[in-house]
Amino acid sequence: MLQLINIDALLPGMFIIRVTKQVGKIKVASAGKVNDEQDITELAEKGILQVQIDISKSTHLTSHQDNDDTYVNASGLSYNQQLAHSLALHDQAKLIQGRLIKRVAKGKIADLEEIDNITQQIVNKAFECDDALAITTLLKQNDEYFLEHSINCAILMVMFGRALKIENTTLQHLGAGALLMDIGMVKLPLLLTQKAGSLSPQDTLRMQRHVDIALQLLEPIEDVDEVSLVVIKQHQERLDGTGYPDGLRGEKISQYGRMAAIVDTYDSLITTRPYREASRPADALIKMQNENLGLDKELLSQFIGCIGANPIGSLVKLASSKLAMVIRLNPLSPLSPVVMVFYNLTTQLDEVVQIDLTKVDDEIVASVSPDDFGIRLSEFLHHSFFNT
Numbered sequence: 001m002l003q004l005i006n007i008d009a010l011l012p013g014m015f016i017i018r019v020t021k022q023v024g025k026i027k028v029a030s031a032g033k034v035n036d037e038q039d040i041t042e043l044a045e046k047g048i049l050q051v052q053i054d055i056s057k058s059t060h061l062t063s064h065q066d067n068d069d070t071y072v073n074a075s076g077l078s079y080n081q082q083l084a085h086s087l088a089l090h091d092q093a094k095l096i097q098g099r100l101i102k103r104v105a106k107g108k109i110a111d112l113e114e115i116d117n118i119t120q121q122i123v124n125k126a127f128e129c130d131d132a133l134a135i136t137t138l139l140k141q142n143d144e145y146f147l148e149h150s151i152n153c154a155i156l157m158v159m160f161g162r163a164l165k166i167e168n169t170t171l172q173h174l175g176a177g178a179l180l181m182d183i184g185m186v187k188l189p190l191l192l193t194q195k196a197g198s199l200s201p202q203d204t205l206r207m208q209r210h211v212d213i214a215l216q217l218l219e220p221i222e223d224v225d226e227v228s229l230v231v232i233k234q235h236q237e238r239l240d241g242t243g244y245p246d247g248l249r250g251e252k253i254s255q256y257g258r259m260a261a262i263v264d265t266y267d268s269l270i271t272t273r274p275y276r277e278a279s280r281p282a283d284a285l286i287k288m289q290n291e292n293l294g295l296d297k298e299l300l301s302q303f304i305g306c307i308g309a310n311p312i313g314s315l316v317k318l319a320s321s322k323l324a325m326v327i328r329l330n331p332l333s334p335l336s337p338v339v340m341v342f343y344n345l346t347t348q349l350d351e352v353v354q355i356d357l358t359k360v361d362d363e364i365v366a367s368v369s370p371d372d373f374g375i376r377l378s379e380f381l382h383h384s385f386f387n388t
Helices: 037-045 060-064 077-103 113-126 133-138 144-163 168-180 183-187 201-206 209-217 226-234 253-267 282-289 297-307 377-385
Strands: 004-008 015-022 048-054 317-320 322-328 338-344 355-356 364-368
Touching: 037 048, 077 113, 077 133, 077 144, 077 183, 113 144, 113 168, 133 144, 133 377, 144 168, 144 183, 144 253, 144 297, 168 226, 168 253, 168 322, 183 209, 201 209, 201 338, 209 226, 226 253, 253 282, 253 297, 282 297, 317 338
Parallel strands: none
Antiparallel strands: 004 048, 015 048, 317 322, 317 364, 322 338, 338 355
């Protein structure tokens, strides 16, 4: 992402692409990274007034933001450590889920050892990295929908279950069920699962078969826990009876099935699909609250309390006309999280600082989309926190 910066706003770590305004006749080699304050002083003395920088090659966010290094969570991890662990876990989960999808495509799953191992790690990280794990569910690659959707649902299910104080063994089974609940989609034709337009009644029935296909694939495997099977069987059931495969109503749907319906709906809404654009996370939650989607509204309120009305990792606009990313929730003040400001819309300059909205006279006024500002969230996180 390219940006124009006045010389008085230039920071060490910024990568200059070219000089855009200059007085005087001294030519300056413009491309390169600003190493320190002395470099900035020398550029100003040579008459440089404005430069263009490349945010993706810059490291000033790491150098100059208050990364809250003094903050550690209950597990003794700083925010950067939590984020590093969470991103590594997400990458590992993608590898494992990718191998599972390849085995499903060939028609056979020998065992679920890797799935059990990775879901145990997700449970561990839900406790160790409680401030940062949710960010990974917003790292979207639209060409990997089924793979990432399953991982995101597993993470959200575990986080949701933890917030409901469900014991750890059951949390692991909930996560495994979420990882497995859409494997039947792999056996359906791509022309069906990637269809851009509305599904015909016949196509809808074929799509709904993915639940039964998943259960058939798992049938030969011993020791698949009943909790995991319930998640798979019921994640598409709805309280009003409009769901599938059995059209269950009300209390006939277990708590685990209702939880799965919520996380599945949420992650689907915030992901771009061939037939619609992604919703912003906050907008998706509002839609789920206000529209009759057959979800358990009491559980939905608890889910929102778990991930935040403006979920961790989502981008927001503040009343002060600053853009920021939500990085940590304040449980006692759910509408006032800790955010990382990265841009000032008024000055059109970077303004990088962490702000606890419970301690300042500022507030969130809107959610925004990374696409609106050409931001790739994964790259942004690496540049912002890890200088990579």
